Amino acid sequence: MSTTAADLLGPAEIRQLADKLGVTPTKKLGQNFVHDPNTVRRIIAAADISSGDHVVEIGPGLGSLTLGLLDTAGAVTAVEIDKRLAAELPATAQWRAPAVADRLNVVTQDAMQVTAEDVAAPTALVANLPYNVSVPVLLHFLATFPTIERVLVMVQAEVADRLAAEPGSKIYGVPSVKASFYGKVKRAGSIGRHVFWPEPNIESGLVRIDRHPEDQRSWPQDAQTREQVFPVVDAAFAQRRKTLRAALGGHYGSPAQAEEALTAAGIDPKLRGEKLDVTDFVRLAGVDVAEE
Template sequence: MADNDEHGTVAGLLGAAQIREIAARLDVRPTKQWGQNFVVDANTVRRIVRVAGVGPQDVVVEVGPGLGSLTLALLPEVSRVVAVEVDPTLAAALPQTVASLAPQHADRLSLVHADALTVRELPDPQPTALVANLPYNISVPVVLGFLQHFPTIRRVLVMVQLEVAERLAAGPGSKVYGVPSLKAAWYADVRLAGHVGRNVFWPVPNVDSGLVSLVRRDPPVTDASREDVFACIDAAFAQRRKTLRAALAGWAGSAPRAEEVLVAAGIDPRTRGEQLDIDAFARIASARLALGCPS
């Protein structure tokens, strides 16, 4: 267990007072534009690292490191941390913070000043895990984008808005099951890994947070491409309350054609999208391809 200093801060990690001091020195004010809520509780970042299950063999990509709370908790535990930060002030300051508070691990940090939504390449060695306190407004596209573009990532542990966490981890039949649930399930086994209170952040958000764990697995077996399957999912949930026969009419070419596709896939046309798992949608997309429906 890490030692505490006289202020109660876990040694080597940032506490609330230090975070405010660094922010004041940099003249940083958390902005809604970049969804910035900085973690000010050292025990929370230690918990994230523990739940993530990362170790000396891992290269971790961290999106939105902010002032460095989670970065400092990760560096002693892993081979390398690749921090992706869009804010130019924070990107410039992070290496200095690490050099000051964890000089023995400073060589393990790589800084990428970029928008995580547009990142398509990262320095070698390639990441094996994504661990982050994600800005709430981009959490789902970041998770799905990194799983798509960086196949070396085998595990993900992210802190996101609780509602988003529940949606990502939901299964068929759940009220919050939908497009994010299914697209995440294409890549990984997903579970809600914990709840996080509001008081560990500065500024304090008006929502609770959750930890989501994703462990990559092979995608469903299908003749259709990922793009084909995702298009089917999007069509099914664009009109969530409709039967799949009706909801997939435009995607398949017509309602009768959609029914033909569904029957070929072994799906009752009266079913709604919220009742099906990712394997069923993969079968539907494959059936459409086999029947030669127009694109």
């Protein structure tokens, strides 16, 4: 893919913008700015963005990825908590991508506080997520916006591995199950440290999620179902080395009641949580167990 309307930011432009705004990247906000145009192009290509998409971007920073998204998507909503960065983003779009700058909408907000009223029916989520809140933010957006069909996010490599882990893996756990509640999760590549300013101490990874079509899953992705399933997932992995019978004892009231629920769901009570896939957890959460 090659850009046409947008002139992407390189290291010199990133420093120029940062100096203009008096911005010093902070660990608190997880700010590491991408300064490599080829990485931006790679992310957008991996997300399969087209002119029919309304993309929501979280933490656009100085606008590196935003410019590439404007060049490809029909509309882009950028959610930025830093008021200085949010205020500058439209000017950057006019400077580097004047032909498509009108596709941009900026929401100055904490991503975890964003509601469906703030962003109108996005079809895709593409972002370089702040590493310190990547999983909660990802799950919040998947829950809040059922219109999101595809996700392509850059996160810490270790987090990317956990999100995409399969049942039975040592790193399979709560993030793996909760992400797969919404869609098919896979690793979509690795990103080196040198494409960022400042250069982080950790490697990054790309994760893609394709939402499960309604006719290909056996559960609704609504709040009620989520509130049934997610506490069971949390309990199953809270004490990884315990069998499900023991680990879920607190959730169901006793190990005996947990065993009753597991048996009713067709799950061996002696298994551990890492052996169950999301369909198992959904089935288990739907079992009614009488109180003792």
